Amino acid sequence: MELNELYREVILDHNRHPRNFGRLDPADALANGHNPLCGDKLTVTLRMDGDAISDLKFDGNGCAISVASASMMSEAVKGRPRAEVDALFDRVHALLTQADAPSDATLFRSDGIGKLAALSGVREFPARVKCASLCWHTLNAALANLQGAAPSPISTE
Amino acid sequence: MSTPYNVAQVRSDFPILSRQINGRRLAYLDSGASTQRPRAVIDAVDYYETQLHSNVHRGVHTLSQLATDAFEAARERVRRYINATSTREIIFVRGTTEAINLIAQVWGGVTLQAGDEIIVSALEHHANLVPWQMACAARGATLRIAPIDADGQLQLDQFLAMLGPRTRMVAMTHVSNVMGSVLPVQAICAAARERGIATLIDGAQAVAHETVDVRALGCDFYAFSSHKLYGPTGIGVLYGREALLEALPPWQGGGDMIRTVSYQSATWNDLPYKFEAGTPHISGAIGLAAAMDYVESLGLKAIAAHEHALLQRATAALLQVPGITLQGTAADKGAVLSFTLAGVHPHDLGTILDHEGVAIRAGHHCAMPLMDLLGVPATARATFGCYNDNEDVDQLVRAVVRAREVFG
Ligand SMILES: Cc1ncc(COP(=O)(O)O)c(C=O)c1O
Numbered sequence: 001m002e003l004n005e006l007y008r009e010v011i012l013d014h015n016r017h018p019r020n021f022g023r024l025d026p027a028d029a030l031a032n033g034h035n036p037l038c039g040d041k042l043t044v045t046l047r048m049d050g051d052a053i054s055d056l057k058f059d060g061n062g063c064a065i066s067v068a069s070a071s072m073m074s075e076a077v078k079g080r081p082r083a084e085v086d087a088l089f090d091r092v093h094a095l096l097t098q099a100d101a102p103s104d105a106t107l108f109r110s111d112g113i114g115k116l117a118a119l120s121g122v123r124e125f126p127a128r129v130k131c132a133s134l135c136w137h138t139l140n141a142a143l144a145n146l147q148g149a150a151p152s153p154i155s156t157e
Numbered sequence: 158m159s160t161p162y163n164v165a166q167v168r169s170d171f172p173i174l175s176r177q178i179n180g181r182r183l184a185y186l187d188s189g190a191s192t193q194r195p196r197a198v199i200d201a202v203d204y205y206e207t208q209l210h211s212n213v214h215r216g217v218h219t220l221s222q223l224a225t226d227a228f229e230a231a232r233e234r235v236r237r238y239i240n241a242t243s244t245r246e247i248i249f250v251r252g253t254t255e256a257i258n259l260i261a262q263v264w265g266g267v268t269l270q271a272g273d274e275i276i277v278s279a280l281e282h283h284a285n286l287v288p289w290q291m292a293c294a295a296r297g298a299t300l301r302i303a304p305i306d307a308d309g310q311l312q313l314d315q316f317l318a319m320l321g322p323r324t325r326m327v328a329m330t331h332v333s334n335v336m337g338s339v340l341p342v343q344a345i346c347a348a349a350r351e352r353g354i355a356t357l358i359d360g361a362q363a364v365a366h367e368t369v370d371v372r373a374l375g376c377d378f379y380a381f382s383s384h385k386l387y388g389p390t391g392i393g394v395l396y397g398r399e400a401l402l403e404a405l406p407p408w409q410g411g412g413d414m415i416r417t418v419s420y421q422s423a424t425w426n427d428l429p430y431k432f433e434a435g436t437p438h439i440s441g442a443i444g445l446a447a448a449m450d451y452v453e454s455l456g457l458k459a460i461a462a463h464e465h466a467l468l469q470r471a472t473a474a475l476l477q478v479p480g481i482t483l484q485g486t487a488a489d490k491g492a493v494l495s496f497t498l499a500g501v502h503p504h505d506l507g508t509i510l511d512h513e514g515v516a517i518r519a520g521h522h523c524a525m526p527l528m529d530l531l532g533v534p535a536t537a538r539a540t541f542g543c544y545n546d547n548e549d550v551d552q553l554v555r556a557v558v559r560a561r562e563v564f565g
Contacts, residue, residue: 003512007505007563038504039521039534061534063504064564125508 005121006128007064010072015064020074022057029145033060033138035130040066044138048146052081058135065119065128070135072115082143088116089136095120096129162463164546167455170195171544181514184549189334189362189493189540190518192387194448201447202389205440213439214413214430228439231446232429235394238449239379240370245399245428249437252393253361254284256380257328259395259432260357261288263408264378268325268355271297275326276319278303278311278340279530280333283523285359289328298325305530309336310487317348326355331363335522335536336485337468337493339363346375355401361385365542366464366491368457371396383441387543388448392441395432402428409434455543464492464541467550471539474554480561484536492541495522498557501564503535509563510537513556515549 027045034041042060046053056078058070073092077085096119122132168174171193176183185193205227211220213228232244241247250256269275275289279302293300303316311329320327327349332339346356357378363369365386371379378401382393407414407425411434416424425431452460471494475481480499498506507519518538521528528535539553 003509003563006508012564036525037520038502039525039528040504041534063502065505128504128508131504 006125008118008121010115010118011064011068014068014071018058018067018071020057020071020078022059024055024057029142031138031142031145033134033141035062035066035134038063038131040131040134042066042070042135042138044070044135044142046139046142051083052079053077053085054079056139058138062134063128063131065122065131066134069119069132072118073135073139076116077139085139085143089140092116092119092136093133096122096132099123162455162459164463164544168544168546170197170451172196172199174544178514178516179512182548182552184515184545184552186539186541186545186549186553187516187518188365188542188545189385189538191384191390192365192542193544194389194444195387195451197451198388198444198447202440202444205443210439212436224439227443228437231442234446234449235442238369238453239364239394239396240372241396242372243399246396246402248395248397248402248429248432249442250380250393250395250432251391251438252382252384253359253380254288254382256378256393256395257285257357257359258288259408260378260380260397261292263405263432264326264355264401265289265292265296265298267406269293269296269298272323273298273325274301274321274323275299275328276301276303276316276324277327278316278329279305280309280311280330280336280338280340280527281328281524282330282334282359282361283525284361285328285330285357286526289326299323302526303329305336305338308487309333309338309485310489311338311340311345313341313344316345320348320352320354324349324352324354326357328357328359330359330361331369332360332366332491332493333485334362334493335495335524335527335538336487337490337495338485338487339367339489339491342374342376346377350375350377362491362493365452365460366457367461377401383445383448386445386448387451388445389438389441392438392445394445399428402432407431407434411435413437452543460543463543464545467541467545467547468492468494470547471541471550471553474550475557478554478557478561481557484531484533493538494540495536495538497533497536498560501560503537505564506537506557506560509560510553510556513552513559515553515556517553 024045028048030045032043040062044058046056056074173193209223211224213225232247235247236244304312349356356376358376360381364381377398379396384390414434416426482497484495503519520535
């Protein structure tokens with residue numbers, strides 16, 4: 001377990017310069033995520049084009065892992081139909097939690113989203129898994145809000 | 158002449174300190190969350206478990222008597238530690254949180270009326286905030302927050318000005334678990350008592366670091382946890398002035414707290430048992446008593462002086478690191494050092510420090526409103542205990558410098 005496996009250059013870069021940072025207004029859906037353990041808070045706004053996410057922004061305050069994860073997620077899901085986003089969510093979740101999940105970037109690279117593999121170091125730091133998954137849970141909540149469900153804050157605690 | 162404080166000797170009393178973390182020497186700087194246990198406590202609990210255990214206050218057999226004697230001796234040990242008048246004033250509970258809830262519910266239930274006021278400080282741990290919010294909500298009372306200054310000290314004048322005809326309770330921390338400020342508890346309690354207002358002091362962060370004399374402090378209630386005083390988890394103490402406890406109804410019902418029971422009704426046992434329903438944490442009380450023996454054998458004055466020197470060393474060294482901001486700079490400060498590092502979230506700092514063998518706490522420290530007041534999502538917090546040494550401090554500072562490098 002080495003620090004540079006957690007704080008890979010890609011992650012530090014996305015933390016320093018988060019992509020798609022801000023809020024869409026108007027947006028088709030908005031959701032707030034909160035990790036009470038460390039105080040991480042983030043808001044995801046998105047716009048849809050039919051069944052696909054046409055645009056997405058996030059903002060908030062969090063540790064490097066949560067900011068970088070949200071930033072990379074924002075790049076990865078833009079333009080994707082919901083079924084692909086759901087599949088991606090499952091794979092990221094496995095990457096973060098399962099010791100034997102494929103961590104080499106090839107699996108992701110085939111989809112043109114290899115960067116997300118940089119998060120594989122997180123699973124060696126169990127206390128930080130929730131930091132990396134907060135944005136995905138928040139995205140799910142935003143997508144659920146599209147169905148007209150009342151917006152409810154999502155918490156990873 | 159007292160002998161100089163021998164921290165190497167103290168360290169050797171704590172078995173856990175010799176283990177490694179991530180292949181590195183452990184610098185345990187999280188005693189504010191929970192202290193480690195000395196061999197004396199581990200042995201006392203072990204002796205109880207292997208030689209004395211039975212239920213207390215129940216049987217005529219030898220073990221029951223031995224267990225009861227040890228349990229009640231622990232109560233007397235606690236009484237002496239905080240200089241209470243009588244063991245009738247020492248209630249064993251699960252910890253600070255339970256002690257405060259007990260008073261908020263039982264005292265609040267018979268005392269609070271709509272329009273009454275309770276005052277807490279802006280520094281409070283959730284344990285000394287939420288129970289009062291609940292009591293106020295249940296009774297239609299109002300919770301008021303006494304402000305702090307930029308250093309993290311209670312603004313005494315403003316607090317005094319808040320005391321009014323409807324104030325019923327002042328509940329405040331003795332030492333802030335976030336900013337380290339030592340509150341002027343004596344002045345707070347004197348002002349309240351003059352006006353017939355009850356006081357509860359949250360001593361969780363005080364009892365391991367300074368001599369606590371509940372009579373000299375002049376408080377009505379005092380709460381603390383064993384696990385922040387080198388004792389076991391799951392046990393703590395509620396001190397209450399006898400006259401006040403006597404006047405209160407019981408809290409939980411069950412065994413031990415009764416004198417007589419019929420199918421329809423019951424009468425209550427005497428203090429302190431009236432507030433101790435069910436089988437208590439016997440080994441915990443015995444471990445706590447051993448912890449108090451241990452702490453007093455080192456001397457609270459000596460511990461405080463040692464911790465203060467560590468605090469000063471750490472403060473001076475951290476201030477040399479570019480980007481460090483200290484949260485809590487009161488003149489009178491306990492063994493707590495909260496800080497933030499520009500560009501590095503406290504959570505990342507915590508992970509990097511842990512990787513270097515340095516255990517600190519990173520987060521909101523169960524004081525979310527205080528984080529909002531300070532305008533930070535979280536802080537990193539190093540807290541000191543009797544076993545910390547200069548190497549712990551230096552390891553902390555090196556690790557913080559390393560975190561800056563990682564985030565370059
Ligand atoms: C000031 C203060 N009050 C109350 C508590 C709660 O103590 P416990 O969790 O042992 O009940 C703590 C512990 O974190 C504390 O620091």
